[in-house]
């Protein structure tokens with residue numbers, strides 16, 4: 588029987604494995620992707636300090652440390668079921684059945700779909716798929732594209748596509764419907780723009796973002812948003828235009844874009860056709876937490892953390908004995924936070940109180956300094972989920 592099985596070899600899973608191996612625990616990390624690194628593998632962005640965050644390099648650093656400690660990592664192995672036993676867990680995978688005393692689930696996040704008429708045409712993909720194809724598989728996703736969805740993730744990935752030499756017409760909202768909701772609401776999207784404006788090279792946009800902290804000014808800014816959009820890295824970002832239809836016979840040929848009211852309703856007669864050969868849909872991220880529910884872990888729905896998250900405490904421990912969670916499964920945050928949370932989970936599993944304390948402090952510091960913040964109320968969300976754990980136990 589293994590001491591620990593870790594599901595997910597992203598930054599959270601790898602740093603947890605390192606922490607466990609430092610205490611010589613018998614650890615196995617499994618991941619369904621052909622190589623370890625998780626979503627880190629696709630990341631490439633410039634920090635406000637000017638430094639570059641290169642996910643491939645960061646993965647290498649984690650892997651070198653894990654390899655030095657002789658950590659077992661199995662890729663191409665998918666976990667589809669987990670059972671709780673008297674002594675631990677049975678982890679059912681596409682390869683083998685693993686027996687373990689403790690289990691850490693670090694499965695990360697998934698993308699929310701934002702349906703737009705015509706979205707089943709070849710050439711339509713999620714923004715995350717475009718990131719993986721470009722930065723991980725080095726496949727050119729198309730010649731000229733457009734992004735439907737304006738948020739932290741789509742802005743970061745749009746920039747990555749530009750760096751890879753891919754031409755983007757602009758970013759605009761998806762058309763308003765029962766699924767797209769807030770992502771199609773200009774005023775709500777403006778709130779999100781405030782959180783990415785510091786990444787923009789344009790001093791004007793940075794200056795504007797300071798004003799946009801006030802909701803009154805933000806509403807005014809939405810109302811009088813320029814018709815041509817604000818430019819970030821030379822690419823217009825529209826929050827008063829929505830993509831209402833993706834057009835084509837056998838593949839994407841164009842999109843129909845319309846002006847919208849500050850509430851996101853389409854203004855008739857404003858249709859324009861934009862020729863593109865691919866469309867990236869960006870509907871946001873949610874914690875990929877199904878495996879925790881299979882074992883009966885309690886959940887809370889917290890908008891501040893991005894969706895349904897397993898109840899856990901600050902040590903990343905759930906109310907189910909021997910079950911831990913770390914990274915984006917506990918709430919959507921940047922890779923740096925996920926990596927720091929992994930260390931917390933690892934030291935908690937290894938029962939290393941001093942290192943655990945330091946790792947918990949590190950998470951808070953990294954969260955404070957995060958240049959990418961997916962949800963503005965993340966700290967409140969964290970406090971709520973930790974309270975839920977106290978109430979539960």
Ligand SMILES: Cc1cc2nc3c(=O)[nH]c(=O)nc-3n(C[C@H](O)[C@H](O)[C@H](O)COP(=O)(O)OP(=O)(O)OC[C@H]3O[C@@H](n4cnc5c(N)ncnc54)[C@H](O)[C@@H]3O)c2cc1C
Pocket residue numbers: 594595596597598599600617618619620624625626627629630631664665666667693694695696697698714715716718740743744872875878913914915916920921922923925926959
């Ligand atoms: C498409 C996408 C793009 C992102 N881009 C950025 C970005 O540019 N910058 C940023 O800071 N953050 C980004 N994020 C947020 C990102 O989730 C975090 O940065 C970070 O990678 C989370 O780390 P993690 O270890 O929790 O999960 P991940 O890095 O997602 O790793 C989870 C791993 O678990 C594996 N897995 C999942 N389910 C199973 C299963 N059933 N069996 C076996 N293995 C499984 C996956 O293959 C994956 O490798 C992005 C997220 C997504 C979904």
